[in-house]
Amino acid sequence: MTAEVAVLGVGMHPWGKWGRGFVEYGVAAARAALADAGLDWRDVSAIVGADTVRGGYPGYVAGATFAKALGWQGARVTSVYAACASGAQAIDTARAQILSGLAEVVLVVGADAAPKGFFRPAGGERPDDPDWLRFRVLGATNPAYFGLYARRRMAVHGDTQQDFAQVKVKNAAMGALNPYARYRRRVTAEEVAASPLVADPLRLLDICATSDGGAALVLSSREFARRHGVADPVRIRAVSTVTPRYPNVVLDLPDIATDSWAAVEPAGETFRESIARAAYEEAGVGPEDLSLAEVYDLSTALELQWYEDLGLCAPGEGARLLREGATAPGGRTPVNVSGGLASFGEAVPAQAIAQVCEMTWQLRGAAGDRQVAGACAAIGVNQGLFGHGSAVVVVR
Structure with a gap:
């Protein structure tokens, strides 16, 4: 069995220092990715959010945060954190859900509103890190x-x-x-x-520099992509x-x-x-x-x-x-x-x-x-x- 999944849609919010919350950037990117895929949010069976430790509690549960902002519709939700590798782990989680048959279409979203200056350790004392x-x-x-x-x-x-x-x-x-x-x-x-x-x-x-920005992907099974009329999609x-x-x-x-x-x-x-x-x-x-x-x-x-x-x-x-x-x-x-x-x-x-x-x-x-x-x-x-x-x- 191939381990490939299709990239049906991609979307981004421009990077910069916009002074607004990470949710706004992520939702804008998500909507752009859905439009690129020709799908509605209600067509998504799962959403995976890449966490940001700078967004308070909503940042730690980014998947649920983005799902709420897009409108609760019953999608399976996951949130992941791996520092600068968070986006890749979110993609990997989405891919696993698709390949296992748990979901046909998964929305992956990551966004951040970064502070000015150098990144500092977040989350308190971590002497074992x-x-x-x-x-x-x-x-x-x-x-x-x-x-x-x-x-x-x-x-x-x-x-x-x-x-x-x-x-x-x-x-x-x-x-x-x-x-x-x-x-x-x-x-x-x-x-x-x-x-x-x-x-x-x-x-x-x-x-x-450190920046604000957001990015999103709509991933699906190869079979869903074919049914959706995309015979030769970009694949992960x-x-x-x-x-x-x-x-x-x-x-x-x-x-x-x-x-x-x-x-x-x-x-x-x-x-x-x-x-x-x-x-x-x-x-x-x-x-x-x-x-x-x-x-x-x-x-x-x-x-x-x-x-x-x-x-x-x-x-x-x-x-x-x-x-x-x-x-x-x-x-x-x-x-x-x-x-x-x-x-x-x-x-x-x-x-x-x-x-x-x-x-x-x-x-x-x-x-x-x-x-x-x-x-x-x-x-x-x-x-x-x-x-x-x-x-x-x-x-x-």
Whole structure:
């Protein structure tokens, strides 16, 4: 039995700082996805909400919150939380319900209203959470963490600040073409270099912002799609939500051992590599089959790391791939043709869902000026606090 499910509809609320509640963004995205699918809310048999810890109690029960806002109609409801991997886990939950026969049509929704400034640990004291310890004990905010990754790439692989800047230049050019992006202006490498230093060697334009936004999908069984008149839909073929393996638990570096709650055989790959490998194996594809990739570019340096973790190039060759233009539009494997988080910012529970929206538009040939010619397979990858993996493979 195939594990594929059809993507019948996609919808988004533009990213920005709108000053309104997350429910408004999620409902707008949900209605757009339903309209795209040609379905009514009453046709949906289940809804899965990706939680936001910043929305109070309604954020912790996002599925029920969105169902109430759309109008109670008896749909099965689920809410999930996995930090930045929440959207992927929501998709995985919806897929499981469809493949098990519990539901034929499932609405997946994620939305956030992010505070200004750095994300802080939410939910009180968590001394057993390694990410909480990173914030509280080490004082390593996300930008500081990104800066350490960037410094390591410079020391080990010879990456330069100019390489990092070119990632931003590439992604900003794509974001300028995306009506849903928050930042829709091209930038130059000189502007990146002139922006304020935040966490050496990263400057303000090297680091993604925090944003408000929403995204939604309407997923269905292949049989329902055929009955609905969609003979060749975009399909989700794999969802990877794997956890790390000892010793690569926190820092994801193959040469640094860290504590683990369970002693298992050490892995020879980083956590992000394992996320991608699990998705490839499930989908029956490899990096050579990809038409494009949407990656979690919390920083410009981290995008280069993803090139390697996805197997687009050998370890240490991410900057070379960028310089050759292989990850730019028209290149071998364009990366972040949506504009990426560089152009959107983080709206945490929505971002993995938003990646699937972009990949769906691309595989439909409906991405306008951002279109990748002949797109037929794509991967979207994220990572979440406390060891949540996230990768989604879509095909046509």
